[in-house]
Amino acid sequence: MHVLITGASRGIGLALTTHLAGQGHDVTGAARSAAPGIEPLDVTDPASHAALAGRLAGRPIDLLVCNAGIYIDKGQPLDTGFAAELWAKTFAVNVTGVFLTIQSLLPNLRAGPGAKIAIISSQMASQERAPGGSYIYRASKAAALNLGRNLAKDLRREGIAVGIYHPGWVQTDMGGGSAEITAQEAARGLAERFAALSVDTTGCFETWDGRAHPM
DSSP, rough: OOEEEEEETTTEEEHHHHHHHTTOEEEEEEESSTTTEEEEETTTTHHHHHHHHTTTTOOOOEEEOOOOOOOOOOOOTTTTTTHHHHHHHIIIIIIIIIHHHHTTTTHHHHSSTTTTEEEEOGGGOOOOSSSOOHHHHHHHHHHHHHHHHHHHOOOOOOOOEEEEOOEHHHHHHHOOOOBBHHHHHEEEEEEEHHHHHOOOTTTTEETTHHHHHHH
């Protein structure tokens, strides 16, 4: 199985790359920062997407994992924080970046039977669980969830399944050292979710350990 993972140079993306490669899959990692064995991809830049699609032309992708994301409004005060540029930058990565990744690699996903798309969202996307704060990140992850649900509807007719996932509270730069699980634990659980995804379950919003997540 050929897997492409965005945001693959660190955190959950790196753990997923290592885990899936260890299972014998052919894994292509992509990230904004250049690194050995990593395809360069700035998910906010259409030209970067076009360049990656050109390099991968004719090569089927069986699983596309849209993992790249940022969280830059943590701890912002309601009265004076959440500047407009933070909204623009976050949505460019967490929402538009996901869409452009999928759009640019559709020919690769269509090149083989039964392709899958996994969108890494967050429990912070849930409108049923809304404790306040982190408005920009929450809104961006809710938008990514909505995007995935709608893509699932449109791509189902082509046999392409889309799943949206909460990776857990993970010990990464974003999650912090006091988070509940390691990146390796998250990767193992997410890999199981990806394997179980099918057109019968397309549009699902699930946790890393297999529970349906409230929308």
